[in-house]
Amino acid sequence: xxxxxxxxxxxxxxxxxxxxxxxxxxxxxxxxxxxxxxxxxxxxxxxxxxxxxxxxxxxxxxxxxxxxxxxxxxxxxxxxxxxxxxxxxxxxxxxxxxxxxxxxxxxxxxxxxxxxxxxxxxxxxxxxxxxxxxxxxxxxxxxxxxxxxxxxxxxxxxxxxxxxxxxxxxxxxxxxxxxxxxxxxxxxxxxxxxxxxxxxxxxxxxxxxxxxxxxxxxxxxxxxxxxxxxxxxxxxxxxxxxxxxxxxxxxxxxxxxxxxxxxxxxxxxxxxxxxxxxxxxxxxxxxxxxxxxxxxxxxxxxxxxxxxxxxxxxxxxxxxxxxxxxxxxxxxxxxxxxxxxxxxxxxxxxxxxxxxxxxxxxxxxxxxxxxxxxxxxxxxxxxxxxxxxxxxxxxxxxxxxxxxxxxxxxxxxxxxxxxxxxxxxxxxxxxxxxxxxxxxxxxxxxxxxxxxxxxxxxxxxxxxxxxxxxxxxxxxxxxxxxxxxxxxxxxxxxxxxxxxxxxxxxxxxxxxxxxxxxxxxxxxxxxxxxxxxxxxxxxxxxxxxxxxxxxxxxxxxxxxxxxxxxxxxxxxxxxxxxxxxxxxxxxxxxxxxxxxxxxxxxxxxxxxxxxxxxxxxxxxxxxxxxxxxxxxxxxxxxxxxxxxxxxxx
Ligand code: OTU
Numbered sequence: 053x054x055x056x057x058x059x060x061x062x063x064x065x066x067x068x069x070x071x072x073x074x075x076x077x078x079x080x081x082x083x084x085x086x087x088x089x090x091x092x093x094x095x096x097x098x099x100x101x102x103x104x105x106x107x108x109x110x111x112x113x114x115x116x117x118x119x120x121x122x123x124x125x126x127x128x129x130x131x132x133x134x135x136x137x138x139x140x141x142x143x144x145x146x147x148x149x150x151x152x153x154x155x156x157x158x159x160x161x162x163x164x165x166x167x168x169x170x171x172x173x174x175x176x177x178x179x180x181x182x183x184x185x186x187x188x189x190x191x192x193x194x195x196x197x198x199x200x201x202x203x204x205x206x207x208x209x210x211x212x213x214x215x216x217x218x219x220x221x222x223x224x225x226x227x228x229x230x231x232x233x234x235x236x237x238x239x240x241x242x243x244x245x246x247x248x249x250x251x252x253x254x255x256x257x258x259x260x261x262x263x264x265x266x267x268x269x270x271x272x273x274x275x276x277x278x279x280x281x282x283x284x285x286x287x288x289x290x291x292x293x294x295x296x297x298x299x300x301x302x303x304x305x306x307x308x309x310x311x312x313x314x315x316x317x318x319x320x321x322x323x324x325x326x327x328x329x330x331x332x333x334x335x336x337x338x339x340x341x342x343x344x345x346x347x348x349x350x351x352x353x354x355x356x357x358x359x360x361x362x363x364x365x366x367x368x369x370x371x372x373x374x375x376x377x378x379x380x381x382x383x384x385x386x387x388x389x390x391x392x393x394x395x396x397x398x399x400x401x402x403x404x405x406x407x408x409x410x411x412x413x414x415x416x417x418x419x420x421x422x423x424x425x426x427x428x429x430x431x432x433x434x435x436x437x438x439x440x441x442x443x444x445x446x447x448x449x450x451x452x453x454x455x456x457x458x459x460x461x462x463x464x465x466x467x468x469x470x471x472x473x474x475x476x477x478x479x480x481x482x483x484x485x486x487x488x489x490x491x492x493x494x495x496x497x498x499x500x501x502x503x504x505x506x507x508x509x510x511x512x513x514x515x516x517x518x519x520x521x522x523x524x525x526x527x528x529x530x531x532x533x534x535x536x537x538x539x540x541x542x543x544x545x546x547x548x549x550x551x552x553x554x555x556x557x558x559x560x561x562x563x564x565x566x567x568x569x570x571x572x573x574x575x576x577x578x579x580x581x582x583x584x585x586x587x588x589x590x591x592x593x594x595x596x597x598x599x600x601x602x603x604x605x606x607x608x609x610x611x612x613x614x615x616x617x618x619x620x621x622x623x624x625x626x627x628x629x630x631x632x633x634x635x636x637x638x639x640x641x642x643x644x645x646x647x648x649x650x651x652x653x654x655x656x657x658x659x660x661x662x663x664x665x666x667x668x669x670x671x672x673x674x675x676x677x678x679x680x681x682x683x684x685x686x687x688x689x690x691x692x693x694x695x696x697x698x699x700x701x
Contacts, residue, residue, distance in 0.1 A: 333381075
């Protein structure tokens with residue numbers, strides 16, 4: 053008998069032994085609802101063997117594995133029973149239409165509640181604004197209870213079940229989730245599951261010396277083991293602290309802290325951590341959260357002698373969480389946040405793992421091509437790195453709450469004649485404005501003196517030259533910056549996947565330097581692109597002479613055209629050679645052979661593309677530009693304005 057069969061037999065034997073106890077929970081417990089039990093039982097029987105295999109791979113060697121399975125099942129039953137009826141209805145709908153997120157109708161937005169509307173209840177007042185923007189997906193930056201003082205912008209979570217009182221309450225969260233859902237907007241939240249804050253109840257109990265809870269974290273009595281790990285680890289926040297461990301004096305122990313010293317990494321070698329975090333995950337799902345952004349996925353599994361990033365067990369863990377969701381919260385979707393090498397990013401994208409994923413490579417390469425005015429690396433890379441499994445979707449963004457890291461592959465750079473190290477130095481000089489004639493106003497983030505690695509902070513408008521142009525009060529420069537940003541947006545909205553708008557960028561928010569006056573923020577330059585929403589500017593959105601109005605309406609127009617163009621629906625994306633290194637071109641073709649050809653000019657000069665050159669793409673002889681409505685015939689060469697773009701149908 054193969055080990056495969058052996059596992060399957062034991063999985064089923066275990067389930068048959070444990071199911072009666074689950075029925076007991078249903079029968080004597082909260083509800084006499086046979087339909088609910090039947091749904092739970094059929095999903096459990098559908099997913100159980102896979103879940104068993106994942107947990108067996110991770111924890112099967114531990115003596116209490118059977119106990120772990122029983123506790124996991126109790127977690128599933130309890131949270132399914134607590135799941136609101138309207139969400140169970142949504143579960144049935146989503147299971148029959150699993151690819152609803154893979155549609156050109158999807159447009160995402162992301163915001164900080166406190167910076168955007170002050171708190172959760174006031175967020176309700178802006179649902180009409182989200183509708184006007186055409187949003188169908190809204191990601192709220194972490195709103196959970198956090199330590200006072202520095203909390204890494206909400207990513208040091210003290211309680212996944214309570215909202216930061218400055219922002220609101222969990223009841224208000226589930227209320228707004230329901231209001232958004234009624235408007236066709238899916239709520240997304242962060243699942244910060246790599247670490248908790250050092251003030252989380254678990255960390256407090258670990259501090260008090262409770263051995264059960266000490267086992268929730270990676271604690272060491274001395275530097276012997278940490279030093280062995282450290283040899284292979286990279287510093288994520290080198291300017292915060294060198295190394296990945298922090299001394300906790302009150303317990304005389306070293307604790308693993310990949311990020312800030314107040315963010316303690318959870319120890320997933322301990323099955324109790326997996327079950328406890330699955331409880332938190334299902335609790336959030338039962339508040340109406342439809343998408344969980346898996347924060348810092350790459351770091352969740354550690355193994356001596358490795359860089360403790362992207363390990364196979366990390367993927368098994370996510371798949372186990374995903375299987376739990378498919379049983380007890382079937383509508384819940386995972387979005388992977390892996391800001392790592394492209395070869396690794398792609399491994400998190402799978403229907404059984406993360407159906408959605410940030411596309412940090414496209415984001416970095418768009419900025420690279422804008423600085424170099426050269427699309428060769430962007431084209432070469434997108435040609436062979438954009439395909440993902442069917443049913444999965446990229447989340448494409450120009451900017452987010454974090455920094456820009458130059459995560460392109462070195463071999464790809466060399467393939468187009470670019471030296472990776474020199475090119476990263478150029479990009480960092482360019483985007484911090486040090487490079488002569490640079491239009492960019494970015495600032496360094498986490499400069500590492502040893503490796504010279506650096507990331508870039510700054511808003512879309514400031515990095516694309518608008519801040520510089522406004523300061524110089526130069527109309528031509530302002531026009532150029534506006535063109536640059538609209539061209540970047542045109543790619544984000546047409547290349548395929550869910551475009552994610554970092555709210556504020558839709559009306560050209562520029563850098564906010566007030567973080568330099570705040571002792572809690574001054575050392576984290578990402579706050580430069582996390583500013584309070586300037587609602588006065590929003591009033592200008594009615595005044596057609598303002599830049600904000602122009603920006604806002606250009607974005608609305610592109611989103612509208614995207615949504616009403618069938619050729620973008622479930623369409624492939626193939627990069628093609630425009631014959632001009634300043635012009636990025638790709639074709640979207642759906643399964644009814646409807647096509648749109650997108651061409652974007654990454655330079656400030658007019659550029660020609662020989663449409664006869666396109667014959668190889670067997671495009672039509674006549675085109676209509678969906679943006680302007682102009683008709684273009686194949687015979688003539690197409691000339692693009694500086695930073696111009698066309699969507700040719
Ligand atoms: C994520 O960041 C969050 O997006 C950051 O805001 C948090 O500071 C961090 O985790 C800790 O929760 O997980 O894949 O380079 O881009 O730390 C790496 C800084 C992360 C962030 C990086 C990222």
